[in-house]
Amino acid sequence: xxxxxxxxxxxxxxxxxxxxxxxxxxxxxxxxxxxxxxxxxxxxxxxxxxxxxxxxxxxxxxxxxxxxxxxxxxxxxxxxxxxxxxxxxxxxxxxxxxxxxxxxxxxxxxxxxxxxxxxxxxxxxxxxxxxxxxxxxxxxxxxxxxxxxxxxxxxxxxxxxxxxxxxxxxxxxxxxxxxxxxxxxxxxxxxxxxxxxxxxxxxxxxxxxxxxxxxxxxxxxxxxxxxxxxxxxxxxxxxxxxxxxxxxxxxxxxxxxxxxxxxxxxxxxxxxxxxxxxxxxxxxxxxxxxxxxxxxxxxxxxxxxxxxxxxxxxxxxxxxxxxxxxxxxxxxxxx
Amino acid sequence: xxxxxxxxxxxxxxxxxxxxxxxxxxxxxxxxxxxxxxxxxxxxxxxxxxxxxxxxxxxxxxxxxxxxxxxxxxxxxxxxxxxxxxxxxxxxxxxxxxxxxxxxxxxxxxxxxxxxxxxxxxxxxxxxxxxxxxxxxxxxxxxxxxxxxxxxxxxxxxxxxxxxxxxxxxxxxxxxxxxxxxxxxxxxxxxxxxxxxxxxxxxxxxxxxxxxxxxxxxxxxxxxxxxxxxxxxxxxxxxxxxxxxxxxxxxxxxxxxxxxxxxxxxxxxxxxxxxxxxxxxxxxxxxxxxxxxxxxxxxxxxxxxxxxxxxxxxxxxxxxxxxxxxxxxxxxxxxxxxxxxxxxxxxxxxxx
Ligand SMILES: Nc1ncnc2c1ncn2[C@@H]1O[C@H](COP(=O)(O)OP(=O)(O)OP(=O)(O)O)[C@@H](O)[C@H]1O
Ligand code: SF4
Ligand SMILES: [Mg+2]
Numbered sequence: 001x002x003x004x005x006x007x008x009x010x011x012x013x014x015x016x017x018x019x020x021x022x023x024x025x026x027x028x029x030x031x032x033x034x035x036x037x038x039x040x041x042x043x044x045x046x047x048x049x050x051x052x053x054x055x056x057x058x059x060x061x062x063x064x065x066x067x068x069x070x071x072x073x074x075x076x077x078x079x080x081x082x083x084x085x086x087x088x089x090x091x092x093x094x095x096x097x098x099x100x101x102x103x104x105x106x107x108x109x110x111x112x113x114x115x116x117x118x119x120x121x122x123x124x125x126x127x128x129x130x131x132x133x134x135x136x137x138x139x140x141x142x143x144x145x146x147x148x149x150x151x152x153x154x155x156x157x158x159x160x161x162x163x164x165x166x167x168x169x170x171x172x173x174x175x176x177x178x179x180x181x182x183x184x185x186x187x188x189x190x191x192x193x194x195x196x197x198x199x200x201x202x203x204x205x206x207x208x209x210x211x212x213x214x215x216x217x218x219x220x221x222x223x224x225x226x227x228x229x230x231x232x233x234x235x236x237x238x239x240x241x242x243x244x245x246x247x248x249x250x251x252x253x254x255x256x257x258x259x260x261x262x263x264x265x266x267x268x269x270x271x272x273x274x275x276x277x278x279x280x281x282x283x284x285x286x287x288x289x290x291x292x293x294x295x296x297x298x299x300x301x302x303x304x305x306x307x308x309x310x311x312x313x314x315x316x317x318x319x320x321x322x323x324x325x326x327x328x329x330x331x332x333x334x335x
Numbered sequence: 336x337x338x339x340x341x342x343x344x345x346x347x348x349x350x351x352x353x354x355x356x357x358x359x360x361x362x363x364x365x366x367x368x369x370x371x372x373x374x375x376x377x378x379x380x381x382x383x384x385x386x387x388x389x390x391x392x393x394x395x396x397x398x399x400x401x402x403x404x405x406x407x408x409x410x411x412x413x414x415x416x417x418x419x420x421x422x423x424x425x426x427x428x429x430x431x432x433x434x435x436x437x438x439x440x441x442x443x444x445x446x447x448x449x450x451x452x453x454x455x456x457x458x459x460x461x462x463x464x465x466x467x468x469x470x471x472x473x474x475x476x477x478x479x480x481x482x483x484x485x486x487x488x489x490x491x492x493x494x495x496x497x498x499x500x501x502x503x504x505x506x507x508x509x510x511x512x513x514x515x516x517x518x519x520x521x522x523x524x525x526x527x528x529x530x531x532x533x534x535x536x537x538x539x540x541x542x543x544x545x546x547x548x549x550x551x552x553x554x555x556x557x558x559x560x561x562x563x564x565x566x567x568x569x570x571x572x573x574x575x576x577x578x579x580x581x582x583x584x585x586x587x588x589x590x591x592x593x594x595x596x597x598x599x600x601x602x603x604x605x606x607x608x609x610x611x612x613x614x615x616x617x618x619x620x621x622x623x624x625x626x627x628x629x630x631x632x633x634x635x636x637x638x639x640x641x642x643x644x645x646x647x648x649x650x651x652x653x654x655x656x657x658x659x660x661x662x663x664x665x666x667x668x669x670x671x672x673x674x675x676x677x678x679x680x681x682x683x684x685x686x687x
C-alpha cells in the first residue's frame with residue numbers, strides 16, 4: 001500500500017511538469033498581453049514595452065519558463081497583476097473559500113444523493129423511483145446560472161430568508177479570520193453570530209453547486225445498489241437469516257460505494273468548473289471567480305499558479321479514491 | 336412474538352410441501368415456475384430433486400426458505416417445517432428460522448460469498464445471528480467448523496478472503512457456514528456443479544458424512560443424476576414446474592416409469608465411456624413456462640405420446656401411485672410403461 005502511494009506521488013512530478021509547460025505556453029498563446037490588458041485605452045508602444053520589461057516578458061520564452069519554474073519550486077508564483085498581490089497570498093485567501101464551498105456542496109450531494117439513490121433502487125419500478133430518476137435528470141441539465149438567479153430571487157429577494165451574495169455581512173468585516181475558512185474561524189474563535197452568518201452565506205451557493213453532483217451521485221448509487229441487490233452474496237446473506245437492515249448496512253451499501261467513490265473523485269473537475277459559475281453568480285470571493293477574471297486580464301501568474309495547484313489537488317483526490325478502493329475491496333488490496 | 340401454528344391437518348413428516356405454486360407475473364405473461372408441487376421428507380433422509388434447467392428446482396428451494404420477493408412472486412400452497420406452516424407465516428418468523436432451522440448451500444461458492452469479508456467473518460456473522468455469543472466464541476466456532484469440513488490449517492485460513500480459497504475449499508467453507516447453526520433442514524442447490532469431478536466426489540462425501548453426524552434432512556437439487564445416485568434416498572423428477580415421477584432412489588434407477596425420467600437416465604454421463612458416446616440427449620427443448628403445452632407438458636418431446644389416444648395432448652396426467660410409494664404422472668397404463676422400460680428402453684441404455 002505504502003509503495004503504491006509513493007509511486008503515485010512520484011508520478012505526480014512528471015504530470016505537473018508537463019502541465020506546467022502546457023499551461024505556460026497556453027497563457028502566452030492567449031491573444032493580447034498583460035500589458036495591454038492593464039493599460040487598456042492608455043496603451044502606447046513605449047508604455048507596453050516598459051511594463052513588459054518590468055514583468056520580464058521581453059526575455060526569450062525558455063528564459064521566462066526557467067524563471068517561472070525556479071520560483072514555482074519554491075512555491076512562489078509571482079505577483080497577480082489583477083490585484084497586485086503575490087499569487088500565493090491570493091491562494092491563501094481564496095482556496096479556503098472555495099474549499100469551504102466545495103466541501104459543503106459535496107456533503108450536500110453525498111448526504112442527499114446516496115439515500116435518494118438507495119431508496120429509489122429499493123423501490124425499483126415504483127413511482128418514487130421514477131420521480132427520483134426524472135428529478136435527477138432535471139438536476140443534471142439545469143443551467144447553473146439560471147438556478148443561481150432563481151434561488152437568489154426566491155430566497156434572498158422575495159422571501160428574504162438568506163443573504164443574496166458574498167461570504168459575510170458588512171457588519172462582520174472586523175471578524176478575525178485566522179484560517180480563511182469562515183465557518184472554521186467562527187468556531188475556533190467561538191463567535192456565534194459570525195458562525196451563523198458564514199453558514200447562511202454558504203447555503204445558496206452550496207446548494208447551487210451541489211445540484212449536478214447530487215443528481216449524478218443519486219443516479220450512480222441507484223444503479224450500483226440495483227446491481228448489488230441482484231448479487232448472489234446478498235441472497236446468501238438473506239439465507240443466513242440476517243435482517244433487511246443488516247443486509248443493507250453490511251452487504252449492500254459497502255459494495256455500492258465503490259462506483260460512488262469513483263464518481264466523487266471524478267466530480268472534482270466538475271465541481272471546480274461549477275465553482276467558477278457559482279462564485280461569479282453569488283459574488284463569492286473564491287478561486288473560481290478569481291481565475292475566471294484572470295483570463296480577460298491576462299494574469300499569467302495567477303493562471304499558472306492556480307491551475308497548477310488545482311491540478312495537483314485533482315491528482316491527490318483521485319489518489320485518495322484509489323486508496324479507498326483498497327480499503328473497500330480486499331481483492332484490490334492484494335495486488 | 337412467536338406464532339405457534341398447530342393445525343389439525345399438520346403433516347407428520349418433518350418437511351411437507353403441499354400443492355406449492357410459485358408464479359411470477361411479468362410483462363410477457365404469467366411465469367408458472369412451480370405449479371402444484373408436493374413432497375415430503377423426514378429427518379436424516381435425503382431427497383433429490385432433478386430436472387433440466389428451468390424446471391423450477393431453484394424456485395422451489397427459494398420458496399422453502401422464504402427468499403422470494405413478496406412483491407414479484409405469487410406463492411400459494413403449504414410448506415410445513417417441523418409442524419409449522421411457512422407460506423402464511425409472517426416474514427419475520429421465517430427469517431428467524433432461516434440459517435438456524437433451515438440453511439442453504441448455493442451453486443457458485445465464489446459469487447455466493449461476500450468478496451469483501453473474510454471467510455471467518457462470514458461464518459461468524461451467520462453464527463451470531465442466531466446465537467448470542469461474543470465475537471471470540473463465534474470465531475472459535477468458525478475455526479472448528481472449517482476444520483470439520485476439511486479445510487487444512489483452519490486457524491490460519493479463517494482470516495482469508497474467499498478469493499484466496501480454491502473452488503473446492505470455497506464450497507467447503509459455504510457448507511461450514513450453512514451448518515454453523517446446526518440446521519435441521521439443509522438445501523443444497525447444485526452444490527457441485529461449479530467444481531471439477533474429483534472435488535465433486537469429495538464434496539458429496541462431505542455432505543453425506545455431515546448429514547449422518549447431524550441427522551439433518553437434506554434436499555439436494557441437481558440436474559446430474561449421478562449426484563442423486565450418490566446421495567438421495569428419495570427422488571423427485573420435475574418437469575415444467577411439476578412432479579412427473581416421485582419415489583425411492585431404487586424405484587427411479589431400477590424401475591423408472593416416466594418417459595422423461597428415461598430420457599434423463601439416457602442423458603446421464605457415463606464416466607466409463609468416451610464423452611461423445613456418453614449422452615443420449617432428450618430431443619427438443621424445455622417448454623416455455625408462460626405457455627406450458629396443454630395436457631402433459633412433456634408431450635411435444637415424448638416418443639410415446641401417440642400411444643395414449645390423444646389424452647396426452649388434452650389432459651394433464653395426475654401424479655398417481657403405481658406401486659408402494661412410487662408415483663408417476665403419465666397417461667400410459669402402468670403395465671405398458673413397465674413393458675416399454677423392460678423391453679425397449681433399458682436394453683438400449685445398457686447397450687450403449
Ligand atoms: N424472479 C423471477 N421472475 C420471473 N421468472 C423467474 C424468476 N425466478 C425464476 N424464474 C423462472 O422460473 C423458471 C424456473 O427457474 P429455476 O431457477 O427454478 O430453474 P432451475 O430448475 O433451478 O434451473 P437450473 O438448473 O438452470 O438452475 C425459469 O424459467 C426462470 O426463468
Ligand atoms: S402422458 Fe403422454 S406425453 Fe406425457 S409422458 Fe406419458 S406418454 Fe408421454
Ligand atoms: Mg437452479
